[in-house]
């Protein structure tokens with residue numbers, strides 16, 4: 561028996577790097593996967609790339625309440641009740657000290673990670689089977705912080721608060737809720753952040769981070785997906801209300 565046999569799994573930001581790595585892994589483990597992302601053409605291409613009869617997708621903005629309700633309904637219509645929610649959609653924002661940080665960028669970052677995770681959970685929970693699992697995407701920046709990343713660090717700390725509330729609210733239904741905290745991942749999202757940090761650090765940010773991370777490298781997206789699979793499956797059946805770092809030891 562596979563870890564997610566017949567389970568319906570909803571992944572927001574599902575067409576992105578970690579979202580796709582997780583979708584692939586979930587499908588390998590027997591799941592039925594609905595990916596949600598902003599753009600219909602991108603979602604269609606992602607579903608085509610997954611090339612699996614149990615992969616489906618829908619375009620939606622997780623910051624929009626009506627669109628969130630619609631993608632939850634689309635998931636239930638396509639696959640029946642939801643077992644696993646991976647609220648993964650996120651954007652980085654800018655690099656600037658708080659005194660210079662643009663208000664509109666701050667609002668956009670919070671809208672996707674915080675409001676988006678809140679709305680996804682709010683609308684998915686009534687359609688979840690008892691005994692399911694919710695994984696909220698945070699970051700190593702949800703456990704520590706560095707200068708210049710106010711919106712990102714605040715948003716990633718905030719989802720930990722949401723996780724703690726939900727873990728207690730949903731325990732009577734045996735729905736477990738946890739956050740995952742990747743360190744720098746070798747993908748386009750992180751490369752773009754590192755190129756903005758080059759000038760701030762006055763050095764190559766990729767090499768700088770590899771030096772700071774005790775395991776001396778970035779994560780592969782699959783290594784993050786492995787953590788999500790653990791938190792989503794019965795392998796973590798007594799784990800709720802907790803934060804799982806997948807960061808090569810960076811936060812220590």
Ligand SMILES: NC(=O)c1ccc[n+]([C@@H]2O[C@H](COP(=O)([O-])OP(=O)(O)OC[C@H]3O[C@@H](n4cnc5c(N)ncnc54)[C@H](O)[C@@H]3O)[C@@H](O)[C@H]2O)c1
Nearest residue numbers: 573576577578598621622648649650699742744745749750
């Ligand atoms: N890459 C890293 O190093 C790293 C480290 C820690 C945490 N994270 C987090 O992992 C998550 C996934 O990041 P990734 O590295 O796969 O980057 P990515 O950019 O490849 O994936 C993010 C996805 O979210 C989607 N998205 C953005 N706004 C959305 C919205 N309003 N509604 C629906 N979808 C939306 C994007 O279109 C994209 O496909 C993010 O929350 C990110 O903050 C990434």
